[in-house]
């Protein structure tokens with residue numbers, strides 16, 4: 001009797017499943033009751049808002065991380081909803097949500113692959129899982145003699161993962177013991193530092209732009225920094241980088257009533273004053289329902305691929 005390696009049948013079946021998986025991961029038919037007409041891709045630019053000339057501002061998050069910070073009520077959660085919505089509506093992106101506030105990212109819970117509420121132990125364990133996934137991907141890239149994942153890796157079930165945190169300071173500076181907070185912060189830093197080539201995109205928001213929450217060494221790992229209104233030039237610099245306030249780019253000059261206005265620094269550029277797009281709660285619910293529907297197909301496809309790779313099909 002021939003060994004599985006010599007028998008052509010399992011290989012053909014796996015190829016068939018791969019192409020079926022690739023097809024189902026980007027469904028062609030939109031959900032009929034919801035507003036989105038077609039799925040997005042995490043590899044595409046993400047719409048954040050408009051600049052001072054009314055031009056659209058879009059950024060590509062693949063291979064990048066993003067930090068959003070500003071005083072309470074300045075518009076971070078509204079801003080954070082934009083990459084969250086884009087990632088959730090992209091069937092080619094994993095969605096891991098950490099909601100220290102419980103209410104903000106919770107609207108996307110049904111679309112998330114992993115959802116963590118205000119629970120430091122759960123957040124730390126989930127970060128460990130993400131770190132293990134990142135390391136598995138690096139082992140795989142190493143074996144393939146490659147440096148980073150690409151859109152074509154979707155055929156192997158490897159997609160970017162957006163790990164999104166709303167009030168990151170809840171986990172890193174508020175609850176638990178000093179040791180537990182430190183463990184969380186070390187894991188987070190590792191993901192921000194090493195995750196990009198493995199497709200892990202970290203997007204973190206905080207209402208505490210202070211040096212204990214955002215140390216320079218961590219801040220500098222974020223390719224995109226979005227400072228909403230801050231109380232002082234110093235806290236604006238903590239978000240954007242030292243010296244920007246002295247060069248005329250301070251989020252402290254944004255008027256308190258200018259909700260949603262912020263300074264966006266994209267790698268290599270100058271901070272740009274932008275106004276975030278606004279999604280009402282009703283729009284977020286409608287988009288979240290669409291995303292949950294789209295991603296159900298993705299989960300089915302992933303389960304099937306895992307079963308096939310494990311030789312169970």
Ligand SMILES: Nc1ncnc2c1ncn2[C@@H]1O[C@H](COP(=O)(O)OP(=O)(O)OP(=O)(O)O)[C@@H](O)[C@H]1O
Nearest residue numbers: 071072073074075076077078207259260276277278
């Ligand atoms: N782009 C925008 N256009 C219009 N209104 C906005 C915009 N962004 C924010 N707002 C208004 O500002 C309010 C506060 O925004 P948001 O909840 O995002 O602030 P926040 O910085 O996350 O606050 P906190 O840190 O307290 O959670 C929103 O409820 C909304 O009314």
